[in-house]
């Protein structure tokens with residue numbers, strides 16, 4: 161019997177998930193952050209799940225896209241891109257400014273489309289895998305490793321959200337080198353991580369240099385990274401690189417834009433990584449020919465899915481540029497997707513980033529776990545995850561009831577609830 165794997169129904173469920181008060185150069189994470197859960201249901205009743213950004217501009221694109229998807233074979237992954245091109249993007253949603261929510265370079269209509277496509281591509285792969293009895297990594301050509309290593313993602317952090325809003329967490333504050341080291345110890349104790357990344361661009365560079373030095377002293381020989389999201393000038397970037405050259409695995413987006421990164425790269429031996437100046441295929445050539453980056457941090461959400469992530473990895477390999485993975489706030493569906501694709505990429509020499517340990521809430525019946533800093537690659541059909549419908553409904557209810565303005569992520573607005581004078585710092589900040 162030939163099974164009917166055409167898409168009969170697409171369900172879109174926007175949700176708000178709790179997010180701790182994590183600091184970055186733009187401001188602070190809101191108490192709740194939007195995500196979109198995508199479900200595709202085939203005519204024979206197989207359901208696949210995906211996850212992507214949930215801000216209004218993504219939802220506006222996802223809804224007409226979902227309507228057009230009905231009737232298409234769930235295996236027609238190439239067709240997703242063509243379908244997406246036919247959905248109009250509201251030009252007022254595309255600011256041409258740095259994407260504040262994702263801190264992932266300049267917003268464009270194409271990036272919006274690809275971010276939406278990624279959620280659907282993952283859902284289609286999950287459904288296809290379930291229908292065929294194959295894990296997603298097998299649909300991507302097969303895993304080349306059975307575990308994927310992740311790094312601890314350290315943040316400067318307040319103990320609570322401003323005005324006591326949001327959910328409480330047990331991490332406490334981390335606002336100086338000692339606080340960062342304590343946070344790193346907790347990450348290591350709970351999850352076994354052995355590489356550490358600090359989100360920087362929050363305090364003057366000397367304080368962040370001191371934090372990395374403290375980590376190096378507390379965890380000798382462990383890979384360390386610092387990511388100020390382009391907050392520094394070329395000269396400041398070079399100063400930090402010089403002071404930390406003996407302990408850094410890489411410096412991530414010290415300065416904003418490919419020309420500035422190329423200037424830094426030309427004058428330091430510290431490798432530079434990016435998820436801000438190489439965020440689309442169109443940006444690859446300039447960055448690679450000018451030697452601006454030595455490691456590209458891929459993100460299947462904004463590169464347009466798991467297969468585009470593999471393509472990016474192949475290009476990086478060709479040019480001798482390293483590859484690893486960027487992370488924005490995400491849930492277990494995306495962690496599973498990241499793990500499947502990462503398991504298929506040869507030469508993954510740097511632990512991937514993941515915010516997941518910061519997320520106390522999820523929509524799965526079982527949370528993915530980190531052991532010795534690694535996630536085991538699932539061999540179950542599809543992604544190997546199952547939706548908890550009660551949790552999904554509860555987090556959707558929070559989205560429906562939201563009157564706190566959390567349906568669009570805005571870290572600067574969240575900071576203004578504590579500091580009414582706060583404006584997004586201009587770049588370079590230092």
Ligand SMILES: [Mg+2]
Nearest residue numbers: 387412413435
């Ligand atoms: Mg980054």
